[in-house]
Amino acid sequence: xxxxxxxxxxxxxxxxxxxxxxxxxxxxxxxxxxxxxxxxxxxxxxxxxxxxxxxxxxxxxxxxxxxxxxxxxxxxxxxxxxxxxxxxxxxxxxxxxxxxxxxxxxxxxxxxxxxxxxxxxxxxxxxxxxxxxxxxxxxxxxxxxxxxxxxxxxxxxxxxxxxxxxxxxxxxxxxxxxxxxxxxxxxxxxxxxxxxxxxx
Numbered sequence: 785x786x787x788x789x790x791x792x793x794x795x796x797x798x799x800x801x802x803x804x805x806x807x808x809x810x811x812x813x814x815x816x817x818x819x820x821x822x823x824x825x826x827x828x829x830x831x832x833x834x835x836x837x838x839x840x841x842x843x844x845x846x847x848x849x850x851x852x853x854x855x856x857x858x859x860x861x862x863x864x865x866x867x868x869x870x871x872x873x874x875x876x877x878x879x880x881x882x883x884x885x886x887x888x889x890x891x892x893x894x895x896x897x898x899x900x901x902x903x904x905x906x907x908x909x910x911x912x913x914x915x916x917x918x919x920x921x922x923x924x925x926x927x928x929x930x931x932x933x934x935x936x937x938x939x940x941x942x943x944x945x946x947x948x949x950x951x952x953x954x955x956x957x958x959x960x961x962x963x964x965x966x967x968x969x970x971x972x973x974x975x976x977x978x979x980x981x982x983x984x
Contacts, residue, residue: 786901789908790830791916792929793943794964800940801913810935814962817931818859825866832900832908836915837876840886843867848884875915894922917945928952930967 793801794811802808813821824830835843850856850864872886882888889896897919900908910916910925919925930943944950952969959965 787903787905787908788926789897789901789910789919789924790927790929791910791919791925792931793911793913793916794931794933795943796933796935796937796940798936798938799943800937801943802941803937804939806941810937811933813964814960815857815859817960817962817964818857818863820960822859822863822866825870826862828906830907830909831870831905833870833872834908834910834915834919835872835874836912837874837879839912839915840872840874840876840879840882844882844884892918892922894924897922897924913941913943913945917948920945920948920950925971927955928967928969928971930969932965932967934963 794808794813795801796803796810803810847864847867850861852861854861854864868884870885872882872884873889874882874886875889875892876882877890879888892915910919916925950971952971955968955970957965957967
């Protein structure tokens with residue numbers, strides 16, 4: 785049985801992962817939601833992360849600076865410890881090195897991802913909308929996890945790329961005390977907007 789590849793991100797009620805200014809301050813997790821993300825790694829349910837350059841640099845600029853004596857919450861300290869050791873694949877054409885249990889890849893080659901999914905292990909997550917879009921278009925994503933925050937942003941960067949139709953099956957929902965709802969979907973075969981107009 786192959787490993788599942790998950791696209792999981794926080795998202796506004798109108799479907800954006802960033803506001804029009806690229807800000808994420810609307811998506812601060814409550815403690816239980818943050819602990820949920822910690823537990824996904826601590827339990828081994830997710831044991832590999834795939835990042836684009838921008839998301840990797842954002843994460844690497846903050847979490848390695850958090851130590852046990854840092855003036856942050858215990859849940860953040862725990863996340864920092866586990867983030868450093870989780871194996872990561874970083875896609876970038878410009879980075880020369882990637883640290884914190886990371887390896888570099890230059891381009892998305894579907895055959896390599898299929899091989900990764902056949903290796904022993906648990907779930908793989910892909911983060912970053914642009915990188916995830918290429919994975920979605922290549923039919924590599926098995927499940928989408930949307931952590932829906934009760935906020936309308938009115939624009940910004942969308943969770944799903946334009947021109948892509950997906951048939952989804954809802955697997956389950958969970959509501960956190962901070963009023964964030966996780967929607968977990970199974971993906972059906974992928975086809976683009978242009979495919980809809982092709983003759984049989």
